[in-house]
Amino acid sequence: MAVNQINSPPTITKVGLKLATMNNNQHLSLTITHAAFGTEKYRPTGEETSLKQERLRVGIASAVRLDEKTIQMRFVVKAEQDEGFWCNEIGFWANNTLIAVYSSDEIKGEGLIFISDKVETTISFSLALEAMPVERIDVQIMQDQDKLIQLINQHENEDNPHPQYTPQQITATSQNAVEETGHSHEIDKASTSQAGIVQLTNDINNDSETLGLTAKAGKKLKALIDALTRNLNNYIPNSKKSNSVTSTSSDTVATSYAVKQLNDVKANKSTTLAGYGITDFAQRALTASDNLNDITVKGIYNNSTYRNTPNNNYPEEVSGVLLVLSNAEQVYFASNGKMFKRLKSNNNWANGWVRLDNLTTPIGADQNLDEITTDGNYYIVGSSKATLAKNYPVERGDGALEVFGNGYFQRFTTFHSKQIFTRRKIGGNWTAWVQSMTELGGAFSGDVIINPANKLSARRIASTNNSNDALDIYSKNGLFIYNADNATDLLAGFRPNRIDLVRDVNLANKMLAFSLDISNGADFSNSPNIDGIWHDDTTNTFHFQSDSTYKTTGEMGKASLSAVNYVASGLVEIKNNNWGRLRATLTDGSYWQWEVDPNSATNPRFNFLYRTLDGTQRAASFPRLEKNEVVAYRSWVDEKIQSLITYQKIGNFQIRKYPDGTMIQTYTIRQNDLYEWFEKSFNWAIAFVDTPLIFSKVTTSIGGSHDADVNILTKSNNATCYYHEYEHGGSNQGNVRIQFLAIGRWK
Numbered sequence: 162m163a164v165n166q167i168n169s170p171p172t173i174t175k176v177g178l179k180l181a182t183m184n185n186n187q188h189l190s191l192t193i194t195h196a197a198f199g200t201e202k203y204r205p206t207g208e209e210t211s212l213k214q215e216r217l218r219v220g221i222a223s224a225v226r227l228d229e230k231t232i233q234m235r236f237v238v239k240a241e242q243d244e245g246f247w248c249n250e251i252g253f254w255a256n257n258t259l260i261a262v263y264s265s266d267e268i269k270g271e272g273l274i275f276i277s278d279k280v281e282t283t284i285s286f287s288l289a290l291e292a293m294p295v296e297r298i299d300v301q302i303m304q305d306q307d308k309l310i311q312l313i314n315q316h317e318n319e320d321n322p323h324p325q326y327t328p329q330q331i332t333a334t335s336q337n338a339v340e341e342t343g344h345s346h347e348i349d350k351a352s353t354s355q356a357g358i359v360q361l362t363n364d365i366n367n368d369s370e371t372l373g374l375t376a377k378a379g380k381k382l383k384a385l386i387d388a389l390t391r392n393l394n395n396y397i398p399n400s401k402k403s404n405s406v407t408s409t410s411s412d413t414v415a416t417s418y419a420v421k422q423l424n425d426v427k428a429n430k431s432t433t434l435a436g437y438g439i440t441d442f443a444q445r446a447l448t449a450s451d452n453l454n455d456i457t458v459k460g461i462y463n464n465s466t467y468r469n470t471p472n473n474n475y476p477e478e479v480s481g482v483l484l485v486l487s488n489a490e491q492v493y494f495a496s497n498g499k500m501f502k503r504l505k506s507n508n509n510w511a512n513g514w515v516r517l518d519n520l521t522t523p524i525g526a527d528q529n530l531d532e533i534t535t536d537g538n539y540y541i542v543g544s545s546k547a548t549l550a551k552n553y554p555v556e557r558g559d560g561a562l563e564v565f566g567n568g569y570f571q572r573f574t575t576f577h578s579k580q581i582f583t584r585r586k587i588g589g590n591w592t593a594w595v596q597s598m599t600e601l602g603g604a605f606s607g608d609v610i611i612n613p614a615n616k617l618s619a620r621r622i623a624s625t626n627n628s629n630d631a632l633d634i635y636s637k638n639g640l641f642i643y644n645a646d647n648a649t650d651l652l653a654g655f656r657p658n659r660i661d662l663v664r665d666v667n668l669a670n671k672m673l674a675f676s677l678d679i680s681n682g683a684d685f686s687n688s689p690n691i692d693g694i695w696h697d698d699t700t701n702t703f704h705f706q707s708d709s710t711y712k713t714t715g716e717m718g719k720a721s722l723s724a725v726n727y728v729a730s731g732l733v734e735i736k737n738n739n740w741g742r743l744r745a746t747l748t749d750g751s752y753w754q755w756e757v758d759p760n761s762a763t764n765p766r767f768n769f770l771y772r773t774l775d776g777t778q779r780a781a782s783f784p785r786l787e788k789n790e791v792v793a794y795r796s797w798v799d800e801k802i803q804s805l806i807t808y809q810k811i812g813n814f815q816i817r818k819y820p821d822g823t824m825i826q827t828y829t830i831r832q833n834d835l836y837e838w839f840e841k842s843f844n845w846a847i848a849f850v851d852t853p854l855i856f857s858k859v860t861t862s863i864g865g866s867h868d869a870d871v872n873i874l875t876k877s878n879n880a881t882c883y884y885h886e887y888e889h890g891g892s893n894q895g896n897v898r899i900q901f902l903a904i905g906r907w908k
Contacts (some may be wrong), residue, residue, distance in 0.1 A: 170263075170289055171253060172205035175258030192299040195220055195254040196236050196286070198276060202249045205262040212252045212262070216240065217276065222283075224300040233287045234300055240278040247272030251286070288502040330878055333358055340796035424612065464843060476501035492517075503867035513567065524562065526549075531591055534568025542576075554582035554594035690823045740768075751775035814846035823908035824849060828882075830899040835859075835869055845903065853905030862895035869894050879905070 175838040181191045201213035201287060217238060226233045249272045263286075276282055288298065329345040336347050349357030350373055359373040364383055364469035374382075403413040406422045443460030450796075453474045462483040481495040489505035493514070517539050524533070524541040530552045541547055544557035553573070560575040563845060569586045573594070582594040639657065644650035647807060653660035673694045686852060735742050740756040747753075751774055757767045765786040772778040792800075805820040817825045826845055845853075859869045867890030873882040884902060887896060 171251070171261040172207055172263070173261045174205075175207050175208050176210055177255070180255055180258050180260060182791050190299065191260050192255055192301055193221065193234070193253050193260070193637050194256050194301045196234070197237060197252040197254060197259075199250040199252070200246050200248065200250045202266050202268050202272075203264050204266045209262050210254075210259055211261070213897070215249070215252070216244070216246050216248075218348055222300055231287055231289050232298060232300060233285060236284045236286070237281050238276050238284060239281045239784055240276045240418065242278050243519070245278040246276055248274045248276050250760055293663055333360075335401050375503060406498075443485075453483060453491065453493075456483065458483055458490075459485050461485075461630075472474065474510065474526050476503075476516075477626045530562065530571065533562065533564060534566060534586075535570075536564050538563055544577075551814060552591070554584075554596070555580065584808035600698050629867050677697070731878045772816060809846070811846040815849055822908040824853075824905055826853075826903045828901040828903075832899070838886065840883060840885060842881050844881050845879075847907065849903070849905035850879060850908065851905060853903040856902040857884070858900045858902075859886075860898045860900075861891075862897075863891055863893060865891060867894075869897070871899060 173775065177191060195218055197212055197215050197218040199212035199214040199216055217240060219236050219238055220235045222235045224232055227233050249268055250262065251273075252259050252263075253261040274282070274284065274419045331345060331348060333348065333350075334483050335345045349355055350371065351357040351359040351373070359371065361370075361375045361427045362372045363375050363381075364372075365374065365378050372730050392798045397414055401413050404416050404418045404422075406415075406419050408723070425710070443458045445460070445462060447462050447464040451462075451473065455586045462485070463481065464480050477491050477495055477497070477499065479495045479497050479499075481493055484492040484494065486492065491503055493501045494503070500517045502517050503510055516535065522537055522539045523528075524539050524546075526541075526543075526546045528551070538822075541559050541561040541562075544559045545581065547553040547555075547557055547559045549556050555575065555578075558573075558575040558578070558580070560573055563574075564570070565572075566585075571584055571591075573582045574580070583597060583598040584592045584594050586592075640655040641651060644652055651661070740759065741754055742757055743755040745753045752772060754770045754772070755767065756770060756890040758764050767783050769781040770778060771780070807816075809816040813829045815827045824847070826847070828843065828845070830843075855873050857871045857873060859871060861867075861869050867888065869888040871884045871886050874885070877883050882903070886899075
């Protein structure tokens with residue numbers, strides 16, 4: 162079949178889900194109308210609204226339901242001319258909405274499928290509903306369905322529907338290409354910097370860096386090398402040839418003449434040592450019954466059959482040669498390269514064998530120091546090989562190991578830090594390493610005891626924590642200093658989170674520092690940063706300083722003074738260039754702060770600020786101070802305001818004068834009924850500056866439907882009010898009260 166089939170589930174997009182919800186209120190359904198093909202590899206998130214690199218979009222050629230939950234769609238695709246591409250992303254569309262995307266960032270090779278520009282490609286995609294969050298998917302087939310199906314069937318039934326998939330012969334000059342008749346690939350050319358195809362040659366005189374030698378050329382080179390090697394191995398210069406039979410040189414070779422001289426001598430001698438007159442030197446092989454303690458005759462004894470055992474007092478269970486120098490001295494040359502010697506004392510071999518070649522024995526990379534029990538000197542180079550797991554005293558501490566006392570004592574010296582550690586074996590078990598100190602210095606692990614008659618003195622103590630001279634003391638329960646004349650008289654105690662100073666602390670006008678930064682041994686007065694308390698004798702002032710330059714700069718730092726009660730007599734002066742001055746912090750972390758403008762010389766202002774723990778703040782901001790002002794409580798303000806408002810009662814007049822020049826007067830007339838229908842008037846108790854605004858009000862004691870009032874005449878002025886009384890619907894108004902209210906100005 163000329164069909165490329167893809168069965169992996171796509172990822173439905175959020176806009177696709179939304180469209181599925183809009184299509185049907187009861188079921189989530191979608192209708193696929195098109196498919197798009199692109200080149201990007203990625204893991205879809207569902208946020209996509211388009212392909213990342215869309216190259217082609219086509220309709221659906223055919224579709225068939227394989228079962229009730231699976232739809233198989235087919236597409237016929239062909240790229241634009243000269244624009245064939247590898248497809249890595251497929252999008253399914255409902256008209257103009259991207260409803261699902263298939264891609265992956267784990268696609269192997271160049272892509273899912275190659276879409277050629279030469280021939281049409283049929284792609285089949287099986288879509289499983291159970292892998293999609295929708296209940297129904299419909300497919301809209303292209304209008305000319307019959308023709309499309311005919312094209313698909315014709316395409317699928319061709320013997321070779323995809324000739325571009327046919328691989329062509331690859332040669333040294335091949336290029337990456339997809340043709341109508343097949344495809345080919347380019348092969349990298351081999352060089353000194355990359356692997357690839359290489360041209361062979363038989364020429365061994367070529368300077369090329371891209372040609373490779375054949376086996377024939379290699380055989381030719383080997384023949385030349387073998388001939389040269391034989392010549393070099395067999396060549397002996399005349400200066401190294403000697404006729405002497407008594408020469409002690411190890412650098413010359415005996416000639417045929419020298420050999421003949423020896424043969425002439427040997428021809429006249431016996432084949433034994435005795436034949437040469439040697440009667441006190443033995444030469445024989447050792448037997449299984451030989452005990453080396455019993456062999457006292459000088460001589461050479463050969464053991465090549467592994468008869469040596471500890472019971473026969475061999476130094477090791479390995480073959481070798483025994484050299485007996487006297488009845489009290491033996492040397493054993495083991496076949497593994499080791500050499501041992503022992504001496505008899507008081508007719509006893511109790512001192513045991515001692516290695517003579519053990520000064521430079523290397524320690525194996527995987528060897529455990531617990532296993533090295535043969536006396537001698539050992540070493541290891543390479544810090545990665547020395548680990549605590551192999552029972553070295555320190556991690557990554559390569560060095561030299563000495564073993565004494567028949568393997569019951571070890572001493573280890575590190576190469577780089579020059580630390581010395583010792584331990585011994587008790588009851589078959591090694592004790593923990595204990596560090597020793599040398600005149601070169603080092604660090605102790607364990608107790609250091611100094612006799613009472615002696616003292617510990619040092620010219621220079623260097624801290625391990627910084628580059629300055631200091632003494633670092635580490636103690637779990639504290640450090641205590643006592644009077645030398647009275648062991649119970651405590652002078653000072655340093656405990657966790659506590660310091661006890663029993664005597665007076667005399668700082669000599671220096672700072673009591675809590676945290677400081679002193680470099681190169683500088684004095685406090687030259688330290689750029691220090692926290693503490695100090696006293697200035699000149700001004701008789703205590704200074705509290707934190708995170709600031711030292712007092713000689715004239716600046717002050719941030720300080721916090723905490724006490725149950727704090728009393729200050731005299732001036733409390735706060736100097737800084739910021740708004741904040743005084744702060745009252747509450748238990749919940751919020752605070753009140755009084756602050757002043759640091760530029761008060763030109764803008765004299767201050768605020769009261771309240772800030773909560775989450776940073777929310779409210780403030781009472783005071784305006785710029787232009788002159789001497791008085792700020793008082795509300796009662797004082799009310800009193801001042803009332804003192805500026807004058808009140809008078811003159812007869813039936815009540816008068817109020819306000820500071821801004823406003824004046825209010827009221828006048829009340831009480832009478833029986835309204836009568837005398839003529840113009841009436843009265844004079845204000847205090848004349849206004851100008852004609853005031855006049856209001857009138859008439860009340861009566863008679864009920865019923867009627868009205869009564871007065872008419873203020875226009876002729877009224879600043880001093881006199883003119884009016885007429887009137888009534889409607891009633892002949893007798895009874896007790897009448899007429900009220901006048903005037904608002905004007907008194908100045």
